[in-house]
Amino acid sequence: xxxxxxxxxxxxxxxxxxxxxxxxxxxxxxxxxxxxxxxxxxxxxxxxxxxxxxxxxxxxxxxxxxxxxxxxxxxxxxxxxxxxxxxxxxxxxxxxxxxxxxxxxxxxxxxxxxxxxxxxxxxxxxxxxxxxxxxxxxxxxxxxxxxxxxxxxxxxxxxxxxxxxxxxxxxxxxxxxxxxxxxxxxxxxx
Numbered sequence: 689x690x691x692x693x694x695x696x697x698x699x700x701x702x703x704x705x706x707x708x709x710x711x712x713x714x715x716x717x718x719x720x721x722x723x724x725x726x727x728x729x730x731x732x733x734x735x736x737x738x739x740x741x742x743x744x745x746x747x748x749x750x751x752x753x754x755x756x757x758x759x760x761x762x763x764x765x766x767x768x769x770x771x772x773x774x775x776x777x778x779x780x781x782x783x784x785x786x787x788x789x790x791x792x793x794x795x796x797x798x799x800x801x802x803x804x805x806x807x808x809x810x811x812x813x814x815x816x817x818x819x820x821x822x823x824x825x826x827x828x829x830x831x832x833x834x835x836x837x838x839x840x841x842x843x844x845x846x847x848x849x850x851x852x853x854x855x856x857x858x859x860x861x862x863x864x865x866x867x868x869x870x871x872x873x874x875x876x877x878x
Contacts, residue, residue, distance in 0.1 A: 696727050709735060714759045716783075717767055721802035729785045729801040736801075740782045743772025774805060 698705060712732045716722050717739060724732075739758060742750040746768055754764045775782055786800045 696731055698727060698731070710757060710759060713739060713757070714763050716801060716803075717758065717771065718760065718763045720771075720806050721800060723788065723798060723800050725791075726785070726787065726797040726799040729799040733783050733785065733801065737780065737782050739767055740771055740775055740803075741780075743767035744775055746772060771803070778804070 698708075700708065708728075709732055712722065712724060712728060713736045716732065716736050735757070739754055742754045751764065751768060754767055755761065758764050758767070782804055784802055784804050786802070788798045788800055790796060791798050
């Protein structure tokens with residue numbers, strides 16, 4: 689029995705679990721928002737907040753502690769140069785966990801974990817789902833009105849690329865000879 693044992697094992701041995709947590713924290717601090725299972729998000733939250741607290745401290749010992757946990761040195765630089773100063777006035781609670789719809793394959797509870805003052809939000813909205821046309825068979829799709837409008841604007845803005853037509857000179861016909869045919873035709877023999 690697991691009486692009074694804290695933490696989730698997540699079906700992994702200790703080394704695998706620790707490596708997974710370090711990967712997740714590194715990615716969270718790199719992208720500032722990741723999607724994972726709810727259990728993993730709840731487990732990495734204290735670790736990520738500790739890294740941000742180290743970034744707020746900003747001294748050499750804190751940087752070395754962060755380097756001992758986070759895999760990527762560029763991410764550690766980001767913690768100390770961007771994220772730590774951004775969170776300077778906040779006393780804690782640097783991350784937010786938001787439940788999202790369950791995973792299709794195994795119906796696992798999914799969650800998005802993100803930094804509270806998310807700066808690098810995705811610039812483009814998520815793509816719209818294309819719906820099937822009701823009368824055109826099982827595999828035909830009808831694009832959404834937004835997709836059609838975007839395609840029309842792209843087509844209108846794109847310069848027309850015309851290939852130069854090959855100039856063909858008209859064949860010379862001798863007007864003086866009444867039975868003379870143009871150069872490509874043969875005369876009928878009688």
